[in-house]
Amino acid sequence: MRQYILKRLLLMIPTLLGVAVLVFVALRVAPGDVVELKYAGTGTYAPKEALDRERAQLGLDKPLWHQFISWMWGIVRFDFGTSMWTGRPVVHEIAIRLELSLQLALMATIVAILLSIPLGTLAALKQDTWVDYSVRVFSIAGLAMPSFWLGILIILGFLIIFQWLPPLTFTSFWVDPKANLAQLTWPALAVGYRYSAVATRMTRSAVLEVLREDYIRTARAKGLWEKVVLVRHALKNAMLPVITVIGLEFAFLVGGLVVTEQVFNLNGIGKLFVESIAQRDYIMVQTLVLLISFVFIFVNFTVDLFNAWLDPRIRYQ
Amino acid sequence: MAKEITLITENFLVSHMRGWLGVSLRFARERPLGAAGAVIILVMIAAALLADVITPHDPLETDYAAMLQGPSSGHWFGTDSFGRDVLSRIIYGSRTALWVGFSSSLLGATVGAVIGLVSAYFGGRTDLIVQRFMDLLLSFPLIVLALVVVAVLGIGTSNVILAITIPMIPRCALVVRSSALSLRQAPFVDAARALGFSHRRIIFRHMLPNVMAPYLIMLTAFLGQAILLEASLSFLGLGVTEPTAAWGLMLRGAAVEFAERAPWMAIFPGIAISLSVFAFNLLGDSLRDALDPKLRVS
Numbered sequence: 001m002r003q004y005i006l007k008r009l010l011l012m013i014p015t016l017l018g019v020a021v022l023v024f025v026a027l028r029v030a031p032g033d034v035v036e037l038k039y040a041g042t043g044t045y046a047p048k049e050a051l052d053r054e055r056a057q058l059g060l061d062k063p064l065w066h067q068f069i070s071w072m073w074g075i076v077r078f079d080f081g082t083s084m085w086t087g088r089p090v091v092h093e094i095a096i097r098l099e100l101s102l103q104l105a106l107m108a109t110i111v112a113i114l115l116s117i118p119l120g121t122l123a124a125l126k127q128d129t130w131v132d133y134s135v136r137v138f139s140i141a142g143l144a145m146p147s148f149w150l151g152i153l154i155i156l157g158f159l160i161i162f163q164w165l166p167p168l169t170f171t172s173f174w175v176d177p178k179a180n181l182a183q184l185t186w187p188a189l190a191v192g193y194r195y196s197a198v199a200t201r202m203t204r205s206a207v208l209e210v211l212r213e214d215y216i217r218t219a220r221a222k223g224l225w226e227k228v229v230l231v232r233h234a235l236k237n238a239m240l241p242v243i244t245v246i247g248l249e250f251a252f253l254v255g256g257l258v259v260t261e262q263v264f265n266l267n268g269i270g271k272l273f274v275e276s277i278a279q280r281d282y283i284m285v286q287t288l289v290l291l292i293s294f295v296f297i298f299v300n301f302t303v304d305l306f307n308a309w310l311d312p313r314i315r316y317q
Numbered sequence: 318m319a320k321e322i323t324l325i326t327e328n329f330l331v332s333h334m335r336g337w338l339g340v341s342l343r344f345a346r347e348r349p350l351g352a353a354g355a356v357i358i359l360v361m362i363a364a365a366l367l368a369d370v371i372t373p374h375d376p377l378e379t380d381y382a383a384m385l386q387g388p389s390s391g392h393w394f395g396t397d398s399f400g401r402d403v404l405s406r407i408i409y410g411s412r413t414a415l416w417v418g419f420s421s422s423l424l425g426a427t428v429g430a431v432i433g434l435v436s437a438y439f440g441g442r443t444d445l446i447v448q449r450f451m452d453l454l455l456s457f458p459l460i461v462l463a464l465v466v467v468a469v470l471g472i473g474t475s476n477v478i479l480a481i482t483i484p485m486i487p488r489c490a491l492v493v494r495s496s497a498l499s500l501r502q503a504p505f506v507d508a509a510r511a512l513g514f515s516h517r518r519i520i521f522r523h524m525l526p527n528v529m530a531p532y533l534i535m536l537t538a539f540l541g542q543a544i545l546l547e548a549s550l551s552f553l554g555l556g557v558t559e560p561t562a563a564w565g566l567m568l569r570g571a572a573v574e575f576a577e578r579a580p581w582m583a584i585f586p587g588i589a590i591s592l593s594v595f596a597f598n599l600l601g602d603s604l605r606d607a608l609d610p611k612l613r614v615s
Binding site for chain 1: 350449450452453456457458459460461464465466467468469471541545548549552553555565568572573576577580583584587590591592594595598599602
């Protein structure tokens with residue numbers, strides 16, 4: 001087992017290296033660079049020499065392989081570089097936004113769990129009745145509604161009914177939990193509802209499958225309460241695929257809330273990502289993509305390990 | 318007993334209703350939700366095709382005397398901040414959504430299927446290299462990869478199609494590869510190889526028809542996602558550009574700014590997106606159940 005974990009961890013390195021190369025090349029192919037865009041923003045005419053001087057300062061005049069190697073060498077030493085746009089260390093810029101993004105992802109995942117497991121179980125127990133159909137329509141609808149639209153509707157609802165807007169500036173949970181939750185609850189609901197859809201369907205089919213197992217029949221035959229059969233025998237065994245789905249969704253949420261953050265005006269990782277792409281802030285985009293894919297791969301791996309721990313039948317070589 | 322009799326009559330009926338009509342009718346009766354989705358999609362396609370005839374106004378015509386007007390008999394869904402008719406823009410928006418949705422998912426699923434087939438057929442080192450590359454593309458969330466592609470190519474309708482296509486390719490390749498792996502050992506593939514057919518002929522004539530089920534399932538699953546992704550990109554201002562009518566674009570900027578004064582601007586395009594994605598998902602789900610007995614839960 002230990003060998004398996006070590007091997008999986010080592011295998012992350014070539015994948016991340018591939019991601020790094022891919023993003024590095026993609027950004028260099030994209031038209032325009034940060035220096036051009038900076039000057040375009042000021043509206044003044046800049047001589048070519050000034051632009052070149054600025055480029056040289058940022059190291060953009062060096063050959064591509066040189067830029068790549070020095071970026072990689074920095075990462076090996078945990079020096080991720082400075083933002084080409086603001087000049088501040090990228091680690092700092094990301095850290096101040098990561099708290100918000102992580103909290104939102106966590107809250108949305110909790111919403112998704114609270115919705116999907118009861119609803120999915122209910123739909124399975126009442127298979128092919130109107131309960132089942134309504135749960136399925138509810139979850140497919142969640143999948144169909146863009147979360148940014150749901151966000152607009154929520155904000156609109158507050159404006160019209162309560163004449164109130166969720167606060168716009170982010171307050172850390174540790175500073176003022178009430179203000180923090182007042183701000184993040186609504187985006188978490190909008191996103192969580194959407195992400196509960198897949199998990200609900202997974203719960204439904206997993207419970208249906210487990211309910212047909214012999215051990216459920218045995219449990220019922222020996223006269224156990226239906227409640228005990230359901231919770232201790234059925235649900236416990238049906239949770240494996242559900243946990244996988246929820247874990248993967250969490251991984252997605254950390255970097256994928258680009259649109260929701262825009263609607264609720266949240267200054268998170270997604271917003272930073274869109275802005276940095278628009279500003280051609282190479283170092284920032286590269287670091288963000290590496291971070292997002294690292295979280296993605298790492299959560300994948302954790303979910304696998306967790307599954308093996310929960311189900312002794314799963315053994316990895 | 319009664320159940321058996323109905324089953325027999327059903328089988329009898331089925332055998333007498335051949336052809337497309339019969340298949341569709343049977344699908345509609347067995348899977349009403351999927352049929353409902355199909356009806357909505359057909360209405361959407363009709364609206365897109367007949368947009369020139371059925372729209373009450375020109376979708377691009379600005380009318381500054383009629384800005385931000387509420388729903389009325391002249392403008393059923395109201396007007397936007399340029400005085401453009403929201404209903405007409407939604408109808409024309411279905412063209413954009415369907416065009417981007419169909420072309421990107423067709424392209425993504427087809428290229429993915431071919432890559433999956435080639436990877437499974439050749440196996441060995443080719444398979445390993447292709448799979449590593451697909452894993453690489455899969456290690457980003459869908460929208461992050463789409464945004465990177467947009468950054469490289471720039472905005473605009475055709476670039477958005479590519480930005481949506483590329484993240485879909487590895488997802489389809491993965492699924493098709495896993496069902497093609499068992500085909501590689503199938504006797505008919507061995508026979509084709511023994512007859513000296515070219516690789517291309519074996520892959521396209523012999524293996525491809527046998528992965529049609531996963532291909533179609535992925536294709537319909539992509540359709541809804543592609544429409545949603547296009548709306549998201551356009552909403553961010555990184556997709557379809559003004560003045561083209563596109564649903565995501567209609568929700569951008571003014572729709573949020575004037576949400577309180579002119580809520581129709583935000584509500585109707587959102588309904589259009591949700592309804593169409595809903596329809597494609599319903600159809601896709603039912604199609605998956607009908608085509609893949611292994612995935613059916615019962």
